[in-house]
Amino acid sequence: MLHRVQQTARYLGSPGADDRHAMETARILRQLGADEELVVAGILHDAAKPAHTLLWHRIAAVLLGITPRVRTRLARGDSTFARYLDHARRGAEMARDDGASERVVRLIARHHQRPVTDDEMLLARADREALP
Ligand SMILES: [Fe+2]
Ligand SMILES: [Fe+2]
Incomplete structure (x- = not known):
């Protein structure tokens, strides 16, 4: 647990980290053979994180x-x-309002719950691996 907090703090404290995380999640998904819809879910999965999230918010959330x-x-x-x-x-x-497919909407909605489907497992893996 402490290791994860330290890892999160180091990574997310740097500027542009959210954008990098989105792009890296998408890159990993492509590498794992995901289709374009799943890649879109990877890009958008954290899009609703508030811009001014403080580091302690993130650390508290991990805890x-x-x-x-x-x-x-x-x-x-x-x-x-x-x-x-x-x-x-x-x-x-947000994704639904922007016209995303139900599959993408559902993947985003569930990305912090225990992954059940193959899609969810791929996204969870990419999300995890996109944090160094
Ligand atoms: Fe998230
Ligand atoms: Fe994420």
Whole structure:
């Protein structure tokens, strides 16, 4: 757990990290043989992360990963932290509003839940591997 927090802090503290993460997720998905729709989901999966998410939000979210109920409760409301915690659901809504397919919308919505389908497993793997 501590290792993951340190890794996240090091990576996400640097400028442009969100864009790099999106592009790297897409690159890995392509390398794994994903089709274009899945690659699009990779590019968009974190698009709803608030621009001004502070480092401690991200670290707290990693720590809260072990208690999903607390995470759900904190994700209500409109604070930056709440929007960060709720970014999967919000990102899925944004993608739907922009005309993305149901497959893409669903992949984004579920990307912080336990992967069930082959698509979800590929996205989860790419998402994980796109953090150095
Ligand atoms: Fe995410
Ligand atoms: Fe991600």
